Amino acid sequence: MKIHGFNKLTLLDYPGHLGATLFLGGCNFRCPFCQNAGLVLNPEAEPFIEDTEVLAYLKKRQGILEGVCVTGGEPTLFKDLPLFIENLKALGYLVKLDTNGSHPEMIRSLFESGLIDYVAMDIKSSPENYDKVIGCRNFSMDAIMESATYLMNCGVDYEFRTTVVKELHSESDFYRIGEWLHGCRQYFLQAYKDSENVIQAGFHSYSYEELEVFVQILKEQGIDAGIRGIDV
Numbered sequence: 125m126k127i128h129g130f131n132k133l134t135l136l137d138y139p140g141h142l143g144a145t146l147f148l149g150g151c152n153f154r155c156p157f158c159q160n161a162g163l164v165l166n167p168e169a170e171p172f173i174e175d176t177e178v179l180a181y182l183k184k185r186q187g188i189l190e191g192v193c194v195t196g197g198e199p200t201l202f203k204d205l206p207l208f209i210e211n212l213k214a215l216g217y218l219v220k221l222d223t224n225g226s227h228p229e230m231i232r233s234l235f236e237s238g239l240i241d242y243v244a245m246d247i248k249s250s251p252e253n254y255d256k257v258i259g260c261r262n263f264s265m266d267a268i269m270e271s272a273t274y275l276m277n278c279g280v281d282y283e284f285r286t287t288v289v290k291e292l293h294s295e296s297d298f299y300r301i302g303e304w305l306h307g308c309r310q311y312f313l314q315a316y317k318d319s320e321n322v323i324q325a326g327f328h329s330y331s332y333e334e335l336e337v338f339v340q341i342l343k344e345q346g347i348d349a350g351i352r353g354i355d356v
């Protein structure tokens with residue numbers, strides 16, 4: 125497993141908990157609006173942090189930090205992820221997994237082994253537009269559907285979230301997502317934020333008021349939707 129970033133203190137990444145965040149390199153998607161272009165496209169060029177260094181720091185912070193957020197890139201690509209998380213659990217940490225949902229078997233195995241306490245899964249778009257938004261042609265939705273259904277039924281704490289991009293999403297996507305994920309627990313919309321680190325430049329965000337329209341569409345489908353990470 126390749127750790128390429130370590131945020132030693134975060135109030136934001138793990139809802140309700142003081143935590144740390146680990147960034148793993150590599151991803152099987154190529155979302156053009158991705159904020160971690162370096163981690164996704166060329167992880168080998170990013171700084172590398174030894175597992176032992178991370179675990180030693182977390183051992184010192186036992187009782188102060190409560191949770192560890194494992195993000196990417198896409199963490200579920202790593203076969204040794206369960207082994208690494210076992211070390212975090214041995215230190216007493218809650219573990220949150222951020223995932224694009226493309227490896228349902230890994231999500232299932234982690235939860236059934238008691239290794240994850242919270243999952244944040246990206247819902248990139250409506251099923252019909254997924255391949256456009258993730259930058260991968262002829263993408264099969266089977267794994268994404270399986271992960272979403274599993275999270276909605278397995279009993280783990282979870283959220284779904286969508287980074288909303290003006291050029292990539294429209295009202296019809298949220299009507300379709302509402303039909304698909306009807307009955308899900310929590311759903312957050314996040315406005316796209318431009319930065320120097322995106323895979324493809326030139327995208328824009330919707331306004332808060334425009335995002336509220338999408339939230340309303342989801343709420344009409346019985347989804348507890350909200351907006352996160354935008355200044356009003």
Ligand code: SF4
Binds near residue numbers: 153154155157159160
């Ligand atoms: S946004 Fe997430 S899923 Fe998409 S390319 Fe970046 S790391 Fe991968």
